[in-house]
Amino acid sequence: MADMEQKTLVEVNNSVQEPHTETTQFDIKSMIYVVRNQQVMIDSDLAMLYQVETKRLNEAVKRNIARFPKEFRFQLTAEETESLRSQFATLN
Numbered sequence: 001m002a003d004m005e006q007k008t009l010v011e012v013n014n015s016v017q018e019p020h021t022e023t024t025q026f027d028i029k030s031m032i033y034v035v036r037n038q039q040v041m042i043d044s045d046l047a048m049l050y051q052v053e054t055k056r057l058n059e060a061v062k063r064n065i066a067r068f069p070k071e072f073r074f075q076l077t078a079e080e081t082e083s084l085r086s087q088f089a090t091l092n
Contacts, residue, residue: 028049031045031049033084033087035076035080035083035084036074036080042084043057043058061073
């Protein structure tokens with residue numbers, strides 16, 4: 001995941017539309033990470049669930065920023081990026 005520090009994270013309980021229904025609960029659980037003691041999902045995973053490009057998801061968030069309070073979205077620091085990369089490596 002290139003430039004992960006630029007990824008926008010959105011808290012799991014926040015949604016824009018209904019996710020793709022064929023995704024299983026297990027699949028979704030594997031997309032949840034803990035960052036800053038919060039369960040979060042990475043924008044690219046959310047985009048996949050909603051079957052849109054990551055760029056389009058981020059554009060929708062920017063257009064509707066009032067619907068996404070700051071505590072529901074944030075960018076990773078370099079240290080957080082490395083931590084997530086190690087979580088990904090452990091899973092593979």
